[in-house]
Amino acid sequence: MSNMEFANGKILASIADGVGRVVFNQPEKRNAMSVDMWGGMGEALDLFAEDPGVRCVVLQGAGDKAFVSGADISQFEKARSNADAQQEYDRITGAGRIKLANYPKPVIAQIRGFCMGGGLGIAMATDIRIASDDSQFGIPAARLGIAYNFDMVRALVDLVGPAQAHLILMTGDRFPAAEAERFGLVNKVVPVAELEATVAKLAATMAANAPLSLKTNKQTVKAVLRDPADRDLDAIRAAMAACFDSADYREGRRAFMEKRKPAFTGS
Known part of the structure; x- marks a missing residue:
């Protein structure tokens, strides 16, 4: 297992058993x-x-109060004071947003506590969201006098539909985990005591599967959600062909016939 720190210790990262973990580490805020x-x-x-x-x-938050409660509002006066400042803020933070939105490997959000605003935007950019039953969700933009960018609103509409997106955006209210699950914001809600084990089991299952298959299927789902003109179907066909030509596909067939677990290498 390896442990790393970024952003002066406010982002923690570790690797264990094929699973990379990112912890948002500013629990005092x-x-x-x-x-x-x-x-x-x-x-x-x-x-x-x-x-x-x-x-x-x-992805998870440090402590038991929040996944990510949103953007650090203490920086708003300097970094997001007007439209020009907001454009610069988007430029600076955009690299992280783009990397998460286009990430090739499966990403799970392990959500406990507040998942609000930009924090919900992070969660929506992941592939699977598992929440504890004490979590709360919302986008309080209307209470701050701001609006969210097209990509985040589109992600919200893709998940919950336009009617629920209007409710979430126009009220700025907080919604409990059970309601978030009903909306389609999260895949599953579990008791707090079961959150860590549930995510660990899910991550282990995914880590044991064929990496090329995971990457290609994720790529294809993303393409389905894009406008037809933005879909790179040639790239998807090439990725599919790579799966069928891979050593992992041969290993998967052999393991099935031999009634054992496959040992995938990603090649």
């Missing part, structure tokens, strides 16, 4: 995302992307 934390998250994701031993990534 309910893990609100500072500008530096966006950069640190991007660095950790880059490291995991380049490591063939990392098959799956888990």
